[in-house]
Amino acid sequence: MSKTISQSPTATPFQAPRAARIVGLSVALYACYALAQLDFSWARFETGLGNGLRFIARMFPPDVSRLDVLWSGLRESLQIAVLATTLGVLCALPVGILAARNLMPAWCSWPARGLITICRSLHPVIVSILFVKAVGFGALAGILALMVASVGFIGKLFAEATEEISLKQLEAVRATGASFPNLLAYGVLPQVLARFVGFATYQLDSNLRNSTMVGIVGAGGIGGALFSAFQRYDYDFVFTILASIVAIIVAGELAANQLKKVFHV
Amino acid sequence: MTAHALELRGLVKEYRPGQPVLRGIDLNIEGRGLTAIVGPSGTGKSTLIRCINRLVDPSAGAIWLCAGNQRIDLATQRGRALRECRRRIGMVFQEYNLVERLTVMENLLTGRLGYVGAWNAWRRKFPQADLDHAFELLDAVGLRTFVNQRADALSGGQRQRVGIARALMQRPQVMLADEPTSSLDPKTAVEIMTLLRDQGLKRGIPVIVNSHDVDLARRFADRVVGMSGGKVVFDGAPAGLSDAVLRTIYGGEDWLQ
Numbered sequence: 001m002s003k004t005i006s007q008s009p010t011a012t013p014f015q016a017p018r019a020a021r022i023v024g025l026s027v028a029l030y031a032c033y034a035l036a037q038l039d040f041s042w043a044r045f046e047t048g049l050g051n052g053l054r055f056i057a058r059m060f061p062p063d064v065s066r067l068d069v070l071w072s073g074l075r076e077s078l079q080i081a082v083l084a085t086t087l088g089v090l091c092a093l094p095v096g097i098l099a100a101r102n103l104m105p106a107w108c109s110w111p112a113r114g115l116i117t118i119c120r121s122l123h124p125v126i127v128s129i130l131f132v133k134a135v136g137f138g139a140l141a142g143i144l145a146l147m148v149a150s151v152g153f154i155g156k157l158f159a160e161a162t163e164e165i166s167l168k169q170l171e172a173v174r175a176t177g178a179s180f181p182n183l184l185a186y187g188v189l190p191q192v193l194a195r196f197v198g199f200a201t202y203q204l205d206s207n208l209r210n211s212t213m214v215g216i217v218g219a220g221g222i223g224g225a226l227f228s229a230f231q232r233y234d235y236d237f238v239f240t241i242l243a244s245i246v247a248i249i250v251a252g253e254l255a256a257n258q259l260k261k262v263f264h265v
Numbered sequence: 266m267t268a269h270a271l272e273l274r275g276l277v278k279e280y281r282p283g284q285p286v287l288r289g290i291d292l293n294i295e296g297r298g299l300t301a302i303v304g305p306s307g308t309g310k311s312t313l314i315r316c317i318n319r320l321v322d323p324s325a326g327a328i329w330l331c332a333g334n335q336r337i338d339l340a341t342q343r344g345r346a347l348r349e350c351r352r353r354i355g356m357v358f359q360e361y362n363l364v365e366r367l368t369v370m371e372n373l374l375t376g377r378l379g380y381v382g383a384w385n386a387w388r389r390k391f392p393q394a395d396l397d398h399a400f401e402l403l404d405a406v407g408l409r410t411f412v413n414q415r416a417d418a419l420s421g422g423q424r425q426r427v428g429i430a431r432a433l434m435q436r437p438q439v440m441l442a443d444e445p446t447s448s449l450d451p452k453t454a455v456e457i458m459t460l461l462r463d464q465g466l467k468r469g470i471p472v473i474v475n476s477h478d479v480d481l482a483r484r485f486a487d488r489v490v491g492m493s494g495g496k497v498v499f500d501g502a503p504a505g506l507s508d509a510v511l512r513t514i515y516g517g518e519d520w521l522q
Contacts, residue, residue, distance in 0.1 A: 173378065190364050
């Protein structure tokens with residue numbers, strides 16, 4: 001009896017699905033093809049390493065003579081990040097609820113999901129270029145661009161978190177005769193608030209990093225100073241700016257952890 | 266005028282067309298006392314209870330909610346009118362269905378959400394009368410010291426007490442309980458049934474309890490409704506639950522030994 005079972009083809013305990021194998025093989029083949037196309041050679045890599053070392057050597061000693069430029073850039077970047085996160089998160093909250101398919105009818109959730117997809121599909125730098133064209137150079141363009149990114153990211157995660165809530169708790173609140181806003185306040189939000197705070201702090205972290213970059217296309221912040229320092233070959237000043245950005249990101253991460261503690265996440 | 270609190274007429278529910286779960290239920294619930302609905306799993310006990318407060322929409326039939334000279338067909342209510350009807354019906358759930366991340370007090374106040382506007386509810390601003398009522402109910406269920414605990418910190422029995430208190434916060438005309446003791450140990454189950462019966466008597470409201478525990482039903486119910494295959498096959502005093510009746514309700518007989 002046991003022999004017939006072990007011989008039957010269905011008895012093989014572990015077998016990778018054929019489709020997964022084909023996909024894996026295709027990815028490997030395409031990687032080889034792309035490598036050949038891009039003319040990536042060891043010689044070029046070696047020259048590159050030499051260039052990199054010279055570049056790093058020119059960063060030292062770091063230039064600390066233009067702290068006023070550094071400070072005004074960083075301050076603007078911080079302002080962009082905090083404003084974009086606050087406003088973006090406030091906008092993402094209703095968009096995320098509207099996009100949750102377990103709370104909203106399809107005619108409402110699909111447009112909201114469409115909006116989220118549009119917000120997510122373009123990189124913040126590209127959105128920044130669009131806003132610089134629309135509202136001109138400066139921090140406003142950066143704030144608007146990062147708001148769009150925040151609505152896309154938080155909106156999507158928040159909608160997904162809302163779709164995973166326990167419907168039993170919702171059912172009990174509904175059974176008391178609660179109106180829809182009260183249902184949201186007592187049935188939905190308590191279940192998702194902790195995760196929402198997590199998403200928001202992550203987005204603040206992400207916006208801090210992006211706010212140092214939108215300046216490259218003229219949308220305000222330290223990015224502008226960084227870009228012009230690169231163009232003038234002021235690598236010592238570049239180093240100062242990069243080190244400050246790293247310090248700010250680390251500080252932001254610590255602050256985010258504290259924020260999570262405050263909200264008992 | 267009738268003394269019935271609820272009148273069910275020809276209640277039918279089909280989740281899939283042609284496969285009725287409830288096949289025409291006619292039932293009158295008197296103004297007081299505990300009615301137990303017993304029957305095998307999948308026979309529509311939960312569906313029946315959920316049709317009454319419209320967590321499930323019935324396919325056909327009428328559910329009359331009666332109070333004084335007023336008679337409302339729950340089956341036809343929609344929107345705001347339905348919410349106003351739900352406020353008058355308290356419900357206790359098998360898995361308690363408390364909002365886990367809210368405190369005991371917030372869970373109790375959930376029972377008043379049908380009466381409080383969104384802005385006040387959001388700011389946790391409830392009328393003093395509601396807060397007094399909540400503390401009185403916490404005393405009644407013996408959980409006064411837990412008022413600021415989060416619901417997910419409570420044991421099963423404690424959670425169900427909060428569930429009962431939340432339903433009573435509505436000052437309901439009718440109490441529904443869907444398998445309120447199925448997730449509890451036997452001792453706690455008896456305590457919960459006692460609480461349901463006593464609170465129903467004290468407040469003069471009828472309590473309808475779904476149960477698959479025939480012994481508990483016998484012990485606590487003033488009236489037992491036996492369901493089988495989506496129909497009422499027995500309706501009477503618990504003393505009438507003979508072996509023959511139980512065979513009609515549940516089928517087979519080995520389990521009766």
